[in-house]
Amino acid sequence: MTNPQSIRPFHVNVPEAELTELRNRILATRWPEKETVSDQSQGTQLETMQELARYWANEYDWRKVEAKINAVPHFLTEIDGLDIHFIHVRSKHENAMPILIAHGWPGSIIEQMKLIEPLTNPTEHGGNASDAFHVVIPSMPGYGYSGKPTTTGWDPARIARAYGELMTRLGYEKYVAQGGDWGAIVVDAMAVQEPKGLLGIHTNMAKVIPADVDAAIWSGNPLPAGLSDEEIKACEQVRENKFYYAFIMGTRPQTLTGLVDSPVGLAAFMLDHDWKSLALITRSFAGIQEGLSRDDVLDNITLFWFTNSAISAARIYWENKTSFFAVQGVKLPVAVSVFPDELFEAPKSWTEKAYPNLIHYNRLPKGGHFAAWEQPEYMTEEIRTGLRSLR
Template identity: 40%
Template sequence: MHPLVTPFRLAIPQDQLDDLAQRLERTRWPDPSPVEDGRQGPPLAKLRALADHWRTSYDWRRCEDLLNGLGSCRTTIDGVDLHFLHIRSHHADALPLLMTHGWPGSVLEFRHVIDPLVNPTAHGGRAEDAFHLVIPSMPGFGFSGKPTEPGWNTARIAGAWAVLMQRLGYDRWAAQGGDWGAMVTLTLGHMSAPGLVGIHLNFVPFQPTEAEIAQAIPEEHQMLQDAARYDADYSGYMKLMGTRPQSVGFGLADSPVGLAAWIYALFQDVSDSGGNPEAVFSLDEIIDDIMLYWLPNAGPSSARLYWEGMQATRAGGMPTRKVPTPTGISMFRGEQVRLSQRWAEGRFGQLLHFREHARGGHFAALEAPDALVWDIRDTMRSLR
């Protein structure tokens, strides 16, 4: 292990868990919405059920053991302590793969794809499909440190990730991401980071051109309509955190149910669940994710990434040239913001793989892990 990388073992003090239980017990609930179908946010009954399970049945120590068993490490880069999972395959020629989550995700977003990627022969793959995985918590997220100065946008995070992969001794590696993780991965692709051989995305942030809109075929019209619906109905969280993250930060820091509702809304709105996330995710999976925001008080610090993203956009945003790094893309039908293959071909210089899936949404690694694993394998086979 590199001398600047140290093992990191989670052991949350019991008094923090007791405090959480007391806060849950003392929750002051809002009145039911006049429209309890999700259009105004999470229904009261859904959050009450989640909080009851959290308070009476949920076991954090199970989640803690899971994280401790996945090669949890820390290192300091650019002044910020970074937490990451480092899972090495027993297959000698495994390709290192950096996987980056978004908001309100966490390193646990990848829990169902880890073993299939690391141990492919146990999951219908071949030995030559194996990956070593590096799964960092973004700065201000999970058990990574919180930036104390502005400027930690996706470009700076991408630079830190490139250093991390070099520090781990990987001179040839690939990267994957969705949501903010896709922005970081795209940035790595644009900058042709040292050693980066290819990227895979399950989300592609883009703005269609006037020509693309005018020449859209029916499937692309549907994509435009879905994106417009997302902007009109589901993006309030993004606009608030992009302009006033500290305003919501006080509530996210102080109220576990307030934090849970803020996060649950995304599981409700952008998963392929028809507005019923419990049909796709277990309550334990949802609460595990919330705990990685509650315990380290990462609700406010993670929200600031949206503000940083807004500042970067005003300063020029992503490059407009084609991404030069070989790329694979998975588009899941439940993702609100999608693009077609021909739109992708205009933005990526080497599009190795493009596949559309009828099921799955924004949290692809949790919702459709098998499909995502096969697409990552297919993307990287020619790059090993």
């Protein structure tokens, strides 16, 4: 009988028949007519999707990323009745700091893999041995190679507890955590829970909006009086993104059955996360290289396809009962990085109030919501600098 606390090695190997089936489904796509506008105001544009499908079916090579995935150590361990998949790469440097790095939607381990080598091996990537980290990157429940919950209750707080248990199980008595998107919400929850050993967190999607402002943003009511220009801009940025994908997943995730039946349908939905990242990805499929490559985008979508995780991943929106961006009451040390194309740019005024133990705040010159994936050099330096005082 297997010990439920055992840690088992894991390896990815997609059968060739599944690659063939994926290609056939892409080639058999039934297309809608072209949008009736000249911009992306109606969603992911037909030209982008047809170029994505052409490249995906004819030129994309899953085996390249599969080899990259398998080049680092992967494991499974059962926590709270569910298998949690994670990457675990230990640094060769003796005093490395353990860090858990948490992804979100529509993300996966693919997002953070660019961080592994510079964080674990800093002397080869512009840093010092004293900057080294042992890196743990879990797949969220319902995502990628983690198990899919069969009962309700896997909300961000429960995931946070599972991640704390994972770091304890790995033998780390002191560690830090980092996150963006749902990962930011989860590590914020970890910081509220203060599991044994957690020294502090780094976030690139800070939960700093005051409760009354947050309520006004989502209700469409007038904003409270007395906000600074920077604070008003942040509110406008949240409203600008609209988050309709979150509303459908938050209320009717099971209705999205088409996403597990059509790879191109899945891709179109995953691309339309926020207007700035959609614009960036659209440019990449138009041949403009900046931040994310075509392969970067398709590596992540293809992992979702092969793990059949579109709906299991969507359910966290249904499970979640807290605000995406409102203050949660974190008292542990927090480092905040603000990327200009994030869903909103967290004002320093709010950040200092939300995180009374703020140890780092920095605005970056470029980068968006998927910062680790798009701008790994900036993110690496932010993690090193932001968490240095906790060593």
